């Protein structure tokens with residue numbers, strides 16, 4: 001079945017020295033083993049990727065980036081390409097995070113190009129989707145979230161879709177401490193899986209991991225992970241502190 005994935009999105013936090021300190025603490029805990037089978041991923045800022053890569057190379061913790069541009073190379077000042085991320089040992093890349101959508105104006109068409117580029121270069125996209133508070137209050141949460149899903153995955157074959165990780169991140173739950181209830185999160189995850197089944201077939205829907213993100217903390221992770229369609233967590237603030245992230249990794 002689906003191996004749970006616990007991912008840390010460090011956002012724009014941590015100098016290189018701070019990043020190394022955090023990863024060393026995570027590696028020490030990884031050596032002691034986890035509560036059961038699970039994958040762990042950290043997504044530090046770009047500046048820390050290269051120094052962290054050798055520390056994580058032979059470990060059970062995967063390395064990912066938080067964004068990328070879709071071209072292989074070119075005159076794109078300030079951007080990073082999938083080729084560059086592969087080159088330094090990244091296996092994952094977060095795409096379509098709501099902060100990219102809202103602050104940096106990324107739309108579904110751009111995110112779709114990035115998803116294709118990531119897969120082309122053997123990077124696993126962690127595609128983020130989710131509604132805002134006004135959209136939820138208007139009863140549009142599912143329409144918005146599934147719309148983002150379909151637009152972002154547009155043109156993928158079933159085989160390619162199998163290689164994507166999804167993250168349902170309701171925007172109103174990010175950084176607010178106001179997490180979705182396990183029941184609300186489960187309902188959306190089930191709707192996402194049903195959409196995958198209708199678009200790509202039940203096999204693919206059963207294989208794709210759908211993470212939940214938005215104020216995941218040590219005290220709510222167990223109830224979220226107990227839901228049948230929640231296959232992991234994309235953790236922001238609580239992934240910046242080793243003790244909290246380790247507790248989340250070792251959810252019961």
Ligand code: 13P
Pocket residue numbers: 009097169173174175176177213214215216234235236237238
């Ligand atoms: P918080 O866990 O800080 O709410 O952030 C969630 C997030 O945006 C992960 O991508």
